[in-house]
Amino acid sequence: MTIYADTSFLVASRYPHDNFHEAALDFYEGHEEAIWLWSPWHRLEVTHALRQYTQHPETKPALSAGDARQLIRRLENDVRLGYFLHLEPDWRDVYRTAYELSVSHGFELTFRSGDLLHVAYAVESAADLLVTFDGRQAALAQAAGLVVELPG
Numbered sequence: 180m181t182i183y184a185d186t187s188f189l190v191a192s193r194y195p196h197d198n199f200h201e202a203a204l205d206f207y208e209g210h211e212e213a214i215w216l217w218s219p220w221h222r223l224e225v226t227h228a229l230r231q232y233t234q235h236p237e238t239k240p241a242l243s244a245g246d247a248r249q250l251i252r253r254l255e256n257d258v259r260l261g262y263f264l265h266l267e268p269d270w271r272d273v274y275r276t277a278y279e280l281s282v283s284h285g286f287e288l289t290f291r292s293g294d295l296l297h298v299a300y301a302v303e304s305a306a307d308l309l310v311t312f313d314g315r316q317a318a319l320a321q322a323a324g325l326v327v328e329l330p331g
Contacts, residue, residue, distance in 0.1 A: 180210070180213045180214065180307045180308060181213065181214045181215075181216055181264075181304070181305070181306050181307050181308070182210060182213045182214065182215050182216065182306065182307065182308045182309075182310055183216045183297070183300065183301035183304065183306035183308070183309045183310070184215060184216075184309075184310045184311070185294075185297045185309065185310070185311040185313060185316055186221070186224045186225050186228055186293070186297070187199070187311055187312040187313045187316075188203055188206075188310050188311055188312060188330075189221065189225045189254075190225060190228050190229060191203035191312060192204060192207055193225075193229070193250050193253070193254055194229065194232065194242070194250065196240060196242075199312045199330070199331060201331075202312075202330045202331030203312075203330065205330065205331075206310060206328070206330040206331075213308075214264050215262065215263045215264065216263065216264055216266050216300075216301075216304055216306060217258050217263035217264060217265045217266070218265070218266070218267060218300055218304075219267065220296050220297070220300055221263075222255075222258075224293060225254065226251045226254070226255075229242070229247045229250050229251055230244075230247055230251075232247060233247050266304050268300070268303040268304050269303075272303050273296065273299045273300050273303050274299070276299035276302050276303055277292075277295040277296055277298070277299035280295055280298060280299060280319065280322075280323055281295055283322070284319060284322050284323075288315070288318055288319055288322065289315055290315045290316060290318070290319045291315075291316075294313065294315060294316040294319055295319070297309075297311075297316060297320075298316065298319050298320045298323050298325065299323075301320065301323075301325055302323055302324075302325065306325065307326065308325075308326050308327070308328060309325045309326070309327050309328075310327075310328050310329075310330060311327065311328075311329060312329060312330070312331075314329065317329050
């Protein structure tokens with residue numbers, strides 16, 4: 180089974196004070212044998228989200244820049260060690276699919292452009308499952324024909 184985890188899941192799995200941390204860990208442990216997909220989009224969005232946690236005073240407890248760097252290093256090391264499969268479909272196809280999803284569902288569903296990229300990447304990489312804590316992204320993924328799980 181191939182699993183595409185979005186940013187909300189990956190950040191929750193790494194940041195111990197995220198509201199969904201325990202649910203993310205439980206889900207991951209139950210699916211350790213699966214192939215977890217990784218993309219350049221993950222690298223950008225997940226690491227940026229962790230860096231941004233240092234800028235938000237409402238994050239409890241506040242994430243220091245040093246702690247964010249350490250979380251990012253551990254994540255990138257896990258990618259290098261093969262805990263994630265770096266699978267990169269043709270990005271022109273990903274963008275085409277994202278555009279088509281916007282055309283098909285942009286008037287009826289609410290979602291971000293980043294959600295379009297996650298879902299399009301999952302579609303183009305033929306993921307068996309998309310896992311997220313984002314309900315809007317889940318609705319888009321289901322509309323795109325993906326099997327979706329919102330853990331917890």
